[in-house]
Amino acid sequence: MPALWLAVIVLALAGIGYFIGRARALKSADGDIRLLHSLPSYYGSNVAMLTAVPALLVLIVWTIVQPLVVNMHVAGLIPVSELDEGVNLNLVMSDVRRVAEGLQAAVAQGALSVQAAANIDLGAVDLRAILGSVGVALGSDVTMVTLDAAQQYRGATATGQIAMTVVVLMVALGLMGYTLSKTNKELRARNIVERGVKIALISAAMIAILTTIGIIFSLVFNTIEFFRMYSFSDFFFGTTWAPSFGGGSALGVLPLLWGTLYISLIALAVAVPIGLFAAVYLSEYASRPVRAFAKPLLEILAGIPTIVYGLFALLTVGPLLQRVFGDGGLGWMDAASSVMTAGLVMGIMLIPFVSSLSDDIINSVPQTMRDGSYGLGATRSETIRQVILPAALPGIVGAILLAASRAIGETMIVVLGAGAAARLSLNPFEAMTTVTAKIVSQLTGDADFASPEALVAFSLGMTLFVITLGLNIFALYIVRKYREQYE
Amino acid sequence: MNDMRLTERKVDSKEIKIEARDVQVFYGDTHAIKDVNVDILDKTVTAFIGPSGCGKSTFLRTLNRMNDTIDICRVEGAINLDGEDIYDKRVDPVQLRAKVGMVFQKPNPFPKSIYDNVAYGPRIHGLAQSKADLDEIVERSLRGAAIWNEVKDRLHAPGTGLSGGQQQRLCIARAVATSPEVLLMDEPCSALDPIATGQVEDLIDELREKFSVVIVTHSMQQAARVSQRTAFFHLGNLVEYGETGQIFTNPTDPRTESYITGRIG
Known part of the structure; x- marks a missing residue:
């Protein structure tokens, strides 16, 4: 399932959680707001916050990390002997990714059936032409090694997507269920929500600071590199x-x-x-x-x-x-x-x-x-x-x-x-x-x-x-x- | 209230220093001061009392044209200092304020040294002919404000580093240094503790030998302690004006009596 849809589902769950949490809290106090520790909306917000935030964080981290992991996995599969003299592994991998993307696009646009995309015989079809027809232009004909790696890449990506969907939904539903089970009139929902707000504010401040540090580091490493090649005093x-x-x-x-x-x-x-x-x-x-x-x-x-x-x-x-x-x-x-x-x-x-x-x-x-x-x-x-x-x-x-x-x-x-x-x-x-x-x-x-x-x-x-x-x-x-x- | 002390109080001078006739003050559309007539005597402490917002501070500020700095403020009527109208077009408010000094509610020393704070007025008015002359004016003013002994060893320390009471006496020294003829004080003790208040009150009594002092105060005890004449303001009107002893022991207007016995205000 695409990440965007997943995010929408998680947010919808959070919305539902808000109303259930609010209702549960009210019910535990027999409808008398004065018996609650916090205002009803805090109980709702508490459930919504715990449903959405961790799940979305998992989603974000997964979306960033997955391509890196898949890339490493597939790169390990390409035999070193297959690399031509002077050809960088990174260049081969970028070809692999393009072919994988191209196959994906071809399936999505109907140029290839799912079945056909999974079993391509390079002798029988001109893959380069097919991919070109769906808007993915390749620099050279697709080799057997590249195609294999691309198929591996597609497979790993698809598995990753499914795993991500399952994990994110489990985190969201699990925490929603847990929080709802905790929701009763004694729960200090306001304190939890306030703490959540505080953490959100802290992370906003952290982003600004970390960016500054990141900028400094990107400068520092290249500067050091420069001074390896050029004399300090001459500069x-x-x-x-x-x-x-x-x-x-x-x-x-x-x-x-x-x-x-x-x-x-x-x-x-x-x-x-x-x-x-x-x-x-x-x-x-x-x-x-x-x-x-x-x-x-x-x-x-x-x-x-x-x-x-x-x-x-x-x-x-x-x-x-x-x-x-x-x-x-x-x-x-x-x-x-x-x-x-x-x-x-x-x-x-x-x-x-x-x-x-x-x-x-x-x-x-x-x-x-x-x-x-x-x-x-x-x-x-x-x-x-x-x-x-x-x-x-x-x-x-x-x-x-x-x-x-x-x-x-x-x-x-x-x-x-x-x-x-x-x-x-x-x-x-x-x-x-x-x-x-x-x-x-x-x-x-x-x-x-x-x-x-x-x-x-x-x-x-x-x-x-x-x-x-x-x-x-x-x-x-x-x-x-x-x-x-x-x- | 100490009635014995009040009746002993006598006014030394009958000479009129400031004469206000039919003074009206407007802030935009608000009529803040209505038909005020008052004669302020020379070498006398005159107290303005009245509930908050009665216009006593506003009236005080018309006496040295400090209200000029407020755009929407308008003054009508005549205020004569030694017989000359201070609102006349030929009068320069800058020169007027050198003659009619002012001390404010909150101590407001400049962010300069103690010496420079006191020397500020003499410098801008060119009162000192030499450094020695200036030193002497500064010392005389600080002695006059009863603060010399406390600061003589640190004249070049910042004035903002003094305590509240010391700061207020520094501000009085600063005002005294320009040799004014009249000293206006706008609730000079309201930000001070009782000890500092006592010191400033003693000082006010001493200052009376040289100038006419006009003091706005919220404290009726203070008015009774330091002044020879008292004016009671209410809702922008001057209700009653007379000898302090008479105002506090035998007021003629029922409003004055209500105020000093604590029923309005």
Whole structure:
């Protein structure tokens, strides 16, 4: 039985269990709700929860594990002698799976009868043509070994499916029966359901944490692989970035880090003052209607996809800068792509980030502080400069650091606005590139995945991850320290 | 209530410091203060008493235009400080508040050092000519607020680290440092324990030598202990205003009598 149908059946069982459980609990108290330990709906939920959750978990785990087990089993059946020179077992297995899927599809669409599919004589039928007619194209004619393995594969899969159906239904029905037998007015159903809710919440949190750990591991292993092939010191202290896919590349990270920091610095130099002043205006000076109108409008900026900012850099800001600083003007700028172009546009992107966070922080400075200052005869700007901003400073620093880690991780604006040349230079009107942009260019294309030129992307990613992680931790530390001041 | 003490109390000054005539305050459509006429004397402690929501704090805040910071608040009538209308267009509320200082219900020291808290007002008003001058103002203010001995060894520690009573006296020192002529206190002891309250009350009595003090309080005992004159507010009206002894022992209005005997409020 397909997994989807099984899931529907389990859920239906849970629904039925809900009503039976509820009714049983009520009956055990002779219909008087006050005699029950919990509300009737808790007894129902208890039965439904124990019916559905374990059974669905079994279903999920089984669906994931079964193909792996079947694969291993069938792979063990293929004789090593049958493998041609240089042919990978994985390639043969993927052929086997395709043939098995094809046979399945052929039976489902009526191109082959169940009987015929089980006993195929390769001499008599052109299996490749049949499978092709049901939409499964094969690269070569089916060999005897592959067909045997495919038949084995189909058999094992079918057995697994039946076993899964039986087990899942047994788990669901068994637990439903057990829970129902326990359901009476003394059962602490509410406590059990509450515990179930707690576990659900914990697992939601765990998923986020585990994913982070998974990401780190996937980076770490590839990074280690890269450093086996490429010297540690050449990577971190090399001043040239010149990958060549033929081998013999220079993969020094310094020009990329410099580009990243330079562009981020310009971006922050734009975003921090503008964002901060906007936040001060919005929280201290703006009247209520202006604020209600301007704040969401400013936050819309945060919703624009970065690729659109990239286009803005490429088509508007770059040419504009070139007209002023380029050949026709001051002559400092060769092309529209430059650190300045990307930095300015990225700064614009970060304005709502800085202003929105700072605005919240400034607003959370207690009104009594303002009153105290106004009560002493301070003007508005004196109050802001001498009382509010110092009080909000740690939070604002946190906001700026969060903005900085976004700037460092930004890709699209750099790709479109800053050019692609890795260069160590102080001139902000020259094209440079960043770590993120180079990760993209190293992983796209036909490079051999096992070469240092491709694997360097992971160590670049790891470097970036460590930098932004450090910044984020520092920012969170500061923001948290600030919070303690008023609570 | 200690009637003996009340009758001994005498008002030293007859000079009018603040004169309010037909004052109306509106919050949006709400008429919060109605036709209040009151003369606040110089070098006197005046207490505003009344049940919650009667408008005594609102009226207090009109005396240094703190209500200006609330958009929907509107004041009508005349309030004269030394004969000059403080709601006149030519009056800068910033300068007014330097003359009419304020201490709030909850201690609100700035997140700065004790020294910087007290020096805040003198700095923004340019009252000190040198560092030594500023040091002297800070010391005088802290002594004036009876907190000097407790903090003199840690002037550069944060003001937020003091206890509640110390924080409130620091806030009083901060207000005193700008040399105001009138000091408004909005329930200055409501967040303090009895010991700290006693200290602040003693302080208020000392402050009377230099300024006119107006204090809003919920505690009638406190009003009786610290003030020479008392005003009773009810539902936005000034019901009765007179010598504290007279208000507490022989009120003329039946509403005042009901309140001080605990029947309304």
